[in-house]
Amino acid sequence: MSGLVYITGASSGIGQALALQYYRAGWRLALVARRSTELQAWAQAQNLGPDRFAVYAADVCDIAAITGAGQACIAAQGLPDVVIANAGISVGIDSAVLGDIEVMRRVYATNNIGLAATFQPFITPMQQRRSGALVGIASVAGIRGLPGHAAYCSSKAAVISYCESLRGECRPHEVKVVTIAPGYIDTPLTRENRYSMPFLMQAEDFAARAFQAINDGASFRVIPWQMGVVARLLRLLPNAWFDRLLAGRPRKHRQGE
Numbered sequence: 001m002s003g004l005v006y007i008t009g010a011s012s013g014i015g016q017a018l019a020l021q022y023y024r025a026g027w028r029l030a031l032v033a034r035r036s037t038e039l040q041a042w043a044q045a046q047n048l049g050p051d052r053f054a055v056y057a058a059d060v061c062d063i064a065a066i067t068g069a070g071q072a073c074i075a076a077q078g079l080p081d082v083v084i085a086n087a088g089i090s091v092g093i094d095s096a097v098l099g100d101i102e103v104m105r106r107v108y109a110t111n112n113i114g115l116a117a118t119f120q121p122f123i124t125p126m127q128q129r130r131s132g133a134l135v136g137i138a139s140v141a142g143i144r145g146l147p148g149h150a151a152y153c154s155s156k157a158a159v160i161s162y163c164e165s166l167r168g169e170c171r172p173h174e175v176k177v178v179t180i181a182p183g184y185i186d187t188p189l190t191r192e193n194r195y196s197m198p199f200l201m202q203a204e205d206f207a208a209r210a211f212q213a214i215n216d217g218a219s220f221r222v223i224p225w226q227m228g229v230v231a232r233l234l235r236l237l238p239n240a241w242f243d244r245l246l247a248g249r250p251r252k253h254r255q256g257e
């Protein structure tokens with residue numbers, strides 16, 4: 001199967017790897033990021049055929065801009081077969097610090113409102129066409145709350161619930177909603193982490209597995225699978241054990257750290 005894929009956060013890491021994966025499988029690309037000049041330069045450096053991709057500059061926190069990018073894509077390239085809401089940020093917070101509430105607002109604006117606004121322009125047309133897949137990039141961090149990571153963990157827990165709600169809304173119209181929860185993937189988002197990252201995976205390997213999960217129409221997939229086992233165990237772990245396990249673990253760096 002090939003078609004048109006729309007990917008946010010395509011200027012780096014997972015989004016970039018997904019773009020290449022889809023391109024090599026014969027798909028046309030609609031690529032979205034704030035750093036559109038860098039994204040355009042990267043696409044040229046990869047020798048992507050000019051008729052096989054288009055770049056849209058948008059900040060997912062700006063609802064008018066990101067829904068406008070979706071509409072521009074439909075007008076210029078047609079209605080995508082797959083939409084991947086991948087753009088996201090990960091910043092630690094100290095819940096006792098007033099200024100970090102603003103950081104939390106930015107995390108939710110990007111990871112949650114941005115994801116919903118990414119999907120919005122495509123939902124009704126896909127439902128009318130009775131085909132397509134909306135893909136939310138969540139995280140294993142959305143399974144349980146990690147100390148120092150309250151904004152990100154809660155945002156990704158919300159991505160999981162949001163996509164589950166959307167799945168029920170889209171199912172009668174034959175539109176798939178796929179939630180993908182990455183474990184640790186080697187990208188700029190994880191490179192500064194101060195803690196061990198079990199089963200760390202290269203972005204290209206992740207993209208190949210995510211491509212398969214989306215083709216399969218999986219409702220929820222953890223990648224790599226080993227982190228799926230960890231996620232299942234974490235879900236079962238009693239709170240007291242979970243708290244003890246995490247005591248003293250280094251925290252995600254806060255903004256400016």
Ligand SMILES: NC(=O)c1ccc[n+]([C@@H]2O[C@H](COP(=O)([O-])OP(=O)(O)OC[C@H]3O[C@@H](n4cnc5c(N)ncnc54)[C@H](OP(=O)(O)O)[C@@H]3O)[C@@H](O)[C@H]2O)c1
Nearest residue numbers: 009011012013014033034035059060087088139185187189
């Ligand atoms: N790496 C991991 O281990 C891991 C694990 C679990 C989940 N994830 C999730 O996977 C997704 C991609 O992460 P990554 O590791 O590839 O991170 P990354 O390398 O830092 O890339 C993040 C991408 O999101 C875009 N982005 C950020 N804020 C944006 C905004 N306001 N508007 C538009 N685009 C924005 C960035 O583009 P511009 O700056 O050009 O706009 C960039 O292309 C995120 O949702 C992340 O939470 C990653």
